């Protein structure tokens with residue numbers, strides 16, 4: 001997820017564009033850049049670093065220009081660096097583009113254009129776009145732009161300029177958001193409304209497969225497939241900037257829970273790389289999954305999926321791995337380091353030690369270019385986009401999805417499962433975003449459950465096998481943001497001690513997929529009921545109702561109501577779930 005912006009009007013573009021980027025930094029902040037018209041050319045200034053750092057170093061703020069585009073980056077292809085930052089231009093500098101999204105077919109386009117003599121300066125997928133416009137250009141900017149769009153696969157929100165057409169900015173949208181702020185004698189383009197609210201509350205929202213020509217005194221939007229103009233509504237935005245950064249949600253955490261369907265979809269974008277990495281991983285008999293906190297629970301999901309197909313994988317908490325398990329690591333081992341930030345000190349230290357001992361190191365990581373990604377042999381990105389809330393939600397869903405895909409690929413590679421079976425599970429995974437949305441649509445019911453549980457002092461989360469990590473994650477989320485005691489246990493463990501704690505006033509949340517252990521979970525729940533504990537089930541027919549899905553994918557689906565439950569319990573107690581006490585988003589110290 002990145003932030004893109006554009007300005008065309010009478011005022012000075014560079015300053016306005018940097019101000020707009022500042023309001024979009026929550027969408028990405030590893031590098032930034034601005035391109036503005038001046039003296040018949042397009043001047044580009046960009047670099048690694050946050051918006052303020054790039055602005056401070058840039059000379060572009062000294063030029064006089066009334067038209068330009070800008071970008072603040074969350075890296076997906078190519079680590080954060082000056083040459084990977086946007087905007088990107090073609091060979092001649094005539095066409096300059098900022099992009100938010102993923103060009104899934106960029107490799108073949110890049111090969112084809114390189115064979116035609118185009119020179120690429122970056123490792124990004126985006127850079128193929130201006131070169132493609134250049135290749136397709138035969139005198140008309142809009143025609144070349146549309147032809148380019150029709151060759152792209154994947155997702156895009158685009159702003160593009162042509163140094164021969166200083167009176168317009170071309171825009172386009174497919175899956176990644178793009179809006180136009182309508183001003184008086186000026187217009188603004190942005191990924192999201194926070195960037196324009198200081199100047200206008202009148203907004204046109206582009207829909208998928210629409211493109212447009214934005215001039216200072218007019219906006220023309222057309223359908224990409226037919227080229228027919230579309231009569232667009234101009235909305236009056238009621239939000240202030242802060243609310244708009246959260247897309248109207250009260251907190252980033254809730255916004256990020258609502259991005260969990262996209263987290264599954266984005267993790268699936270990494271399938272080609274996952275398959276390639278699985279080929280290498282399948283050669284190792286000993287697999288360690290190393291992580292902290294929520295990431296370790298996602299690691300547990302991966303472990304159970306590996307085991308489902310007869311492959312052993314051990315999850316070790318990084319702070320334990322580095323001081324003990326490390327003694328067992330050698331070049332016959334593979335280590336999968338799972339981390340949203342890629343900066344967690346214990347995870348980095350574990351990877352460093354394992355590397356010194358010759359292990360094959362893979363990351364499952366969200367932050368491209370983070371420290372972890374520079375220590376590994378291979379990286380698998382979850383593409384979940386920036387996660388701002390301290391409590392991890394969409395990143396967990398992205399990690400669990402990615403590790404499930406990895407385990408399936410290794411099982412296929414080892415001949416433990418057939419391609420037909422793998423495709424059957426993949427089909428169910430592609431249908432997962434809609435299933436998650438059906439839970440999100442029932443949030444009022446979950447909010448009510450949370451209000452009813454507001455004064456409960458102790459929670460037990462129970463799960464078996466694949467959903468023991470679901471229970472662990474649900475309990476941690478509750479602890480983190482509502483400060484209530486919660487413990488997770490494998491369902492079969494209750495009678496080995498914890499049952500003594502169950503009594504009236506204690507709530508048991510049981511994760512009960514419709515699988516071969518359902519009856520076992522049922523008897524665990526009977527144990528809880530017999531002690532007068534309150535029982536809430538995450539089940540197809542539970543208080544937390546979930547749709548039908550293949551049991552192997554249930555951790556990805558069944559965690560969603562538990563994220564919502566923790567969020568609503570936190571807010572019902574007047575706590576700000578985005579900034580829980582004593583915690584940091586990334587624990588970069590030991």
Ligand code: AGP
Nearest residue numbers: 293294295339340341344391392
């Ligand atoms: C999760 O909600 C917590 N914020 C915490 O457990 C986190 O998952 C852990 O610190 C690991 O962080 P990482 O994924 O960035 O390595």
